[in-house]
Amino acid sequence: MTLLEVKNLNCYFGGLQAVADVSFNVDEGMIKAVIGPNGAGKTTLFNLIAGNTIPNSGTITFQHEAIHKLSPHEIAGRGMSRTFQNIKLFRGMSALENVMVGCHIRSRAGFLASMLKLPWTRKEEKKIWENSLELLEFVGIAEYRDVDAHSLSFGQQRAVEMARALATKPSLLLLDEPAAGLNTHETLEIAKLITKIRDLGITVLLVEHDMSLVMDISEEIVVLSFGQKIAEDTPPAIQKNKQVIQIYLGEDDA
Amino acid sequence: MTTALFAQYLFAGITYGILYAIVAIGFNIIYNTTGIINFAQGEFVMLGGMIAITFNALFPLPVAIILAVMTTMLIGAAIEMIFIRWLDSPSVLRMIIITIGISILIRELALHIWGESVRALPYFQGNEISSVRILGTNISPQVLWVIGTCSVIVVCLSIFFKFTSLGREMRACSANRVAATLCGIDTKNMITFSFMLSAGIGALAGCVMSPITYTQYDGGTGMAIKGFTVAILGGLGNSMAAVAAGLLLGIIEAFSISVVPLAFQDAISISILLIILFIRPHGIFGRSDIARLKEF
Numbered sequence: 001m002t003l004l005e006v007k008n009l010n011c012y013f014g015g016l017q018a019v020a021d022v023s024f025n026v027d028e029g030m031i032k033a034v035i036g037p038n039g040a041g042k043t044t045l046f047n048l049i050a051g052n053t054i055p056n057s058g059t060i061t062f063q064h065e066a067i068h069k070l071s072p073h074e075i076a077g078r079g080m081s082r083t084f085q086n087i088k089l090f091r092g093m094s095a096l097e098n099v100m101v102g103c104h105i106r107s108r109a110g111f112l113a114s115m116l117k118l119p120w121t122r123k124e125e126k127k128i129w130e131n132s133l134e135l136l137e138f139v140g141i142a143e144y145r146d147v148d149a150h151s152l153s154f155g156q157q158r159a160v161e162m163a164r165a166l167a168t169k170p171s172l173l174l175l176d177e178p179a180a181g182l183n184t185h186e187t188l189e190i191a192k193l194i195t196k197i198r199d200l201g202i203t204v205l206l207v208e209h210d211m212s213l214v215m216d217i218s219e220e221i222v223v224l225s226f227g228q229k230i231a232e233d234t235p236p237a238i239q240k241n242k243q244v245i246q247i248y249l250g251e252d253d254a
Numbered sequence: 255m256t257t258a259l260f261a262q263y264l265f266a267g268i269t270y271g272i273l274y275a276i277v278a279i280g281f282n283i284i285y286n287t288t289g290i291i292n293f294a295q296g297e298f299v300m301l302g303g304m305i306a307i308t309f310n311a312l313f314p315l316p317v318a319i320i321l322a323v324m325t326t327m328l329i330g331a332a333i334e335m336i337f338i339r340w341l342d343s344p345s346v347l348r349m350i351i352i353t354i355g356i357s358i359l360i361r362e363l364a365l366h367i368w369g370e371s372v373r374a375l376p377y378f379q380g381n382e383i384s385s386v387r388i389l390g391t392n393i394s395p396q397v398l399w400v401i402g403t404c405s406v407i408v409v410c411l412s413i414f415f416k417f418t419s420l421g422r423e424m425r426a427c428s429a430n431r432v433a434a435t436l437c438g439i440d441t442k443n444m445i446t447f448s449f450m451l452s453a454g455i456g457a458l459a460g461c462v463m464s465p466i467t468y469t470q471y472d473g474g475t476g477m478a479i480k481g482f483t484v485a486i487l488g489g490l491g492n493s494m495a496a497v498a499a500g501l502l503l504g505i506i507e508a509f510s511i512s513v514v515p516l517a518f519q520d521a522i523s524i525s526i527l528l529i530i531l532f533i534r535p536h537g538i539f540g541r542s543d544i545a546r547l548k549e550f
Contacts, residue, residue: 050436073441076438077438088433089429089433093422097422104423125417
């Protein structure tokens with residue numbers, strides 16, 4: 001079943017066409033990757049889907065509803081969550097607190113109730129706390145729960161960001177270069193984690209530079225170049241695709 | 255200096271200091287969620303006092319104070335919705351001009367509604383001459399009310415920011431607005447709420463101080479300058495530092511009158527503001543590298 005449908009999407013920055021007439025679908029329960037050389041429009045595509053940038057034309061349908069005119073928090077409320085290439089954590093808050101903020105969407109304690117500390121608010125607060133701790137365990141950094149998120153290592157910060165994204169209970173998770181800046185070992189860990197997330201029934205769409213990661217875990221790959229989609233296929237087929245090889249390795253002059 | 259005199263100055267210093275701290279915390283709450291300084295903060299204090307005095311003609315004192323705080327919170331929310339909400343990433347300078355404009359507007363409206371006369375709420379307990387004996391000196395019970403109420407505000411706020419979802423969301427919003435929206439937080443509502451919260455605590459401070467300091471339509475400006483000094487002194491955005499800085503400023507002011515004439519009291523706090531802006535603009539407890547990350 002189609003979860004996300006991107007149709008004839010266009011986005012210009014002045015004279016530069018960052019995304020040109022891109023269309024693709026993401027089916028429920030799969031890991032799909034978007035690859036392409038630097039400046040191919042991958043991050044712009046992500047910003048468009050998550051609502052951080054408004055497309056000039058085209059439609060984005062999520063769970064059969066058009067979302068390209070909604071603001072990011074409304075899109076998040078519908079079950080789409082994302083992480084960033086340059087990690088954006090809440091400074092001055094512990095790892096656990098960062099994740100707890102992610103639970104916000106699913107918690108319904110109003111302002112007055114939380115000020116008055118009504119019994120059921122406290123119960124909900126406890127539930128959020130337990131939930132967040134479980135997520136930190138899931139991403140494997142529960143022992144750092146009380147550490148200021150900004151003083152964790154890069155790989156751990158990425159894990160916190162993922163846990164925070166999962167706290168919103170998304171049906172679609174967008175990962176912007178989850179392996180950027182990680183060493184080989186950490187990349188393997190992240191790959192395992194992404195597969196584990198998929199096994200929970202969460203659809204994953206990722207942008208990534210690390211080819212081995214993409215080829216290992218994704219079921220389908222979209223290739224972008226200069227804002228245009230040039231291929232969409234399974235990893236083995238992409239590896240054989242002449243056009244893709246040409247983009248990555250350059251023109252064969254001989 | 256005798257112990258009694260020392261205690262007298264000390265209590266005066268703490269009373270004013272904690273009031274300055276409350277106003278500074280009001281600045282900080284809005285600064286943290288929006289990155290702007292709301293120069294109408296002092297007007298919230300004045301409004302709180304004035305509205306409570308008006309309501310007190312009809313209702314008993316506690317009811318009047320609660321109504322005044324709630325009314326001021328609604329005014330705070332209305333100000334944000336009318337003047338600020340619809341602006342799309344405005345520049346800091348523009349926001350400063352807007353909030354200064356709002357403060358002038360409120361002051362002039364207050365002049366029309368309440369006139370120039372100096373008013374005051376009745377003492378919460380006893381009257382002007384009743385006193386409590388502490389550390390060999392006589393102080394007004396109202397002083398204890400001010401210190402007590404402000405301390406409760408500070409404690410409640412820190413619990414609110416630390417242990418409630420809404421408080422955490424406000425901190426998240428101030429730490430990283432983009433990430434907060436992606437967690438499903440409506441940052442615009444958080445900004446409205448921060449105005450309500452600032453207005454509310456400002457108004458409460460305005461009520462408890464009214465019997466001692468009196469309330470007049472233009473009384474907010476002085477408080478805003480002192481509160482701003484304290485906010486800068488402690489390091490913008492840091493509410494616990496504001497309490498320390500507030501007490502420091504209050505006590506310096508109080509003891510200064512044993513050395514220089516009373517009329518120089520304001521000059522002292524403004525000198526401190528200037529000195530701190532020249533030599534340590536990120537405040538005593540602030541860190542320059544973090545201060546630089548803020549838009550201001």
